[in-house]
Structures are given as structure tokens and as C-alpha cells.
Amino acid sequence: MGCVKLFEDYLPKRPYHTDDLTNGLKINKKEKAKLARLIQPNGPTHRYWMVFDLDRTDAGMHWDTVGAPPPNLIARNPANGHAHLLYLLQTPVRTAIDGKTAPLRYAAAIEAGLRSLLGADRGYSGLICKNPINSHWIVHEWQADPYTLDDLADYVDLTPEKAKQNAVEEYGLGRNCMLFDELRAWAYKAIRQGWPDYNQWLNACLHRATGYNINFTTPLDMSEVKHTAKSVAKWTHRNFNRGTFDDYVARTHTSRIQAIRGKKGGKANGKTKREQGIAMLQSGASVQQIINKLQVTKKTVYNWKKST
Known part of the structure; x- marks a missing residue:
């Protein structure tokens, strides 16, 4: 199965899309949205594609010049050569709060490393990309097989263990990590102040998450912010009460210590x-x-x- 077909298969059920950014974004069912020139490649809960924006005339081959991995897909503007480079992940990274944080941090560090290697636009939000299904763009498929995170890590200056442990920069998936960290750290303490009912708690989490998000240089889309806030609210309200809180904190601390142990390498x-x-x-x-x-x-x- 070609990567263009996989791109279509992995589209969100109701993605953002547009033919012209000056007209704003629309939301429609996938069958209609996939005809647009620009489309949302990833949903709010899973990251199938790492997408990089290269605003240069040689964007189609710049990856080879700098020694980056071959993209699975390149969608290039015929007018100026600018392109979006898309890397397909063999196992999508879950960006919801109930996903494991180590793969998310690892993916965020790799994404930041590839962005630096490629010299890609730091201001690119990743919400929408040039649609490789649409014939307006010049599309090339360079790599047929999806990448594992370890495959991509071989191209950047980091070790897997270091990437899983350390905070990452405010770019791409790094924003998801930062929003998770800040919102959860606040929620673990705030829920103890009166143990509110679920609707009150959800509103409080959404308000706090929105405040964190607007401080990012390139904020996350509100659908991701709402999903994160809902996940944090639901999880903490279900799992935290006066009787279980202290036990949870102790178990989480032990798990984190165990997670960062292991061999050094890379x-x-x-x-x-x-x-x-x-x-x-x-x-x-x-x-x-x-x-x-x-x-x-x-x-x-x-x-x-x-x-x-």
C-alpha cells in the first residue's frame, strides 16, 4: 500500500481543511475534506505523521543534503519549491493523557532534533499540511516503509534514554508534553481543594489549559487543548479522592524512577x-x-x- 493511500486512511474522521488559508479553516467529513489543498494530517489523540515545513526553493531534496532520513512523502509547491516533508510512524504516538509519557517525550525530542537538522520552520503549528492527495502539489514518495522512533533517532544528536528523560523544546509534540506536565502538576494539587464535581472540574481544567496554551509561541489547536483538558479532568476525577491520593503519588514516584533506569547508548x-x-x-x-x-x-x- 502506497504512502499516499496510507495518508488518506489515517486522516481524522472530521479534519480541518481549506483551499486558501485567507478564507479560514473548515471542518467536514473526511470524504469531502480530503479533496482540499490543505488538510489536517493528525487527530487530537494520535500522531501518525511528523510533518516539517521547509520554506526554501530546494526543499524537495534538502533532506539529502543535510543527511536527514528520506521522507515518506514530500508535497511541494510548484510555484516556489517550498514543501512539507512527512514521516510516517510505524506505531502512532498517543498524545492523550492516558498514553504513556515516555514515548511522547521520546518522539518530541526526535521531532525537535529533525526540525533542527532540516532547518524547518519553528513557527509551523503542524495543524494542517499540503495535502498529498490533491494534484495541486508535486508529490514524491521517497520511503515506502514507516519509521520506528528508533529509526529516526539514529539521525539526530541524542540518545533514546536522554530524550525520554529530559524536557523538550516548545515545538511540535514538545508543546503536548509541556501542556501535559503543566496541567497535570496543577491538577494533582488543585483537585484536593474541595474535591469539586466533574463539570466544575472539567471547566477548571479547560480554563487552566487554555491559559497555558496561549503562552506558547505557536499555540496548539483548541481541539487538542480541549482533549487534553478533558482527559486530565476525567482521569484525575476518577482516580483521585481523599483515600487514594497519597497511595497514587507514592506509586507514580516509584514508576518514574524505574522508567529512567537502563543502559546508556546511542x-x-x-x-x-x-x-x-x-x-x-x-x-x-x-x-x-x-x-x-x-x-x-x-x-x-x-x-x-x-x-x-
Whole structure:
């Protein structure tokens, strides 16, 4: 199945879309929205695609120049060469509060690293992108298979363990992490101040989340903010009461300590896995030797071979 077909399959049920941003965004069922030039690629609960906005005339091949992974799809403007680069994730990252936070942080750090490597627009919100289904754009499919997060991590200057532990910058998925962290930290304390009923609590969480969001340089779409607020409100109201709160805090603290333990890896002698792998290829090492030593996938090594 081609990536354009997967793009269509993974569209939200009612995505934002438009033919012209000056006319604003509309919401319609997928069957109608998919005909527009610009469309929302990801819903509020799952991230299937990492999308980067390159405002340069050589955007279609710039990824190769800087040693970035081949995009699954590129949708390029025929008038000026500007493009959106789309990377498909093998396992979508759940951005809702009930998802695991470690994959979200890991994905956010990788996304920020790729943005820096590509020199992509920091102000791009990621809400909508050039629609590869629409014939207005020049569309190329460079990579047929979806990427794992570890595949993409091989191209950026970070270790998986460090990315899972550390805070990430205010960009893309990083905003989801920051909104989660700030809203949950507030909610864990605020719900104890009177133990409000659910509707009062939901309104309070939404008000607080909206306040955090407007402080972002590029705010999240309100649908994501509302979903996050509803998830936090629902989860905390269901799980927190006077009898269970102290026990929950103790268990969560222990789980976090366990989650950040493990082997160190990813960099050696100041080099990323990609740099090490290319050096090994140039010295005559086999693909299997590189896989065994660096613990990467065969697809990653073959992508490195293309760049040498």
C-alpha cells in the first residue's frame, strides 16, 4: 500500500481543511475534506505523521543534503519549491493523557532534533499540511516503509534514554508534553481543594489549559487543548479522592524512577549512531556487523549506505 493511500486512511474522521488559508479553516467529513489543498494530517489523540515545513526553493531534496532520513512523502509547491516533508510512524504516538509519557517525550525530542537538522520552520503549528492527495502539489514518495522512533533517532544528536528523560523544546509534540506536565502538576494539587464535581472540574481544567496554551509561541489547536483538558479532568476525577491520593503519588514516584533506569547508548566517542555507521561502512564493515554493533535496523543501515 502506497504512502499516499496510507495518508488518506489515517486522516481524522472530521479534519480541518481549506483551499486558501485567507478564507479560514473548515471542518467536514473526511470524504469531502480530503479533496482540499490543505488538510489536517493528525487527530487530537494520535500522531501518525511528523510533518516539517521547509520554506526554501530546494526543499524537495534538502533532506539529502543535510543527511536527514528520506521522507515518506514530500508535497511541494510548484510555484516556489517550498514543501512539507512527512514521516510516517510505524506505531502512532498517543498524545492523550492516558498514553504513556515516555514515548511522547521520546518522539518530541526526535521531532525537535529533525526540525533542527532540516532547518524547518519553528513557527509551523503542524495543524494542517499540503495535502498529498490533491494534484495541486508535486508529490514524491521517497520511503515506502514507516519509521520506528528508533529509526529516526539514529539521525539526530541524542540518545533514546536522554530524550525520554529530559524536557523538550516548545515545538511540535514538545508543546503536548509541556501542556501535559503543566496541567497535570496543577491538577494533582488543585483537585484536593474541595474535591469539586466533574463539570466544575472539567471547566477548571479547560480554563487552566487554555491559559497555558496561549503562552506558547505557536499555540496548539483548541481541539487538542480541549482533549487534553478533558482527559486530565476525567482521569484525575476518577482516580483521585481523599483515600487514594497519597497511595497514587507514592506509586507514580516509584514508576518514574524505574522508567529512567537502563543502559546508556546511542553515542560513542562523541559521535551519533549514524556517524559511527557511515564510518564503519567506509571502512568496509558489513551491514550485519553494523546492525550487531550499533543495534539499529537493516533499513537504517541501507539508508546510511545511500548517503555515502
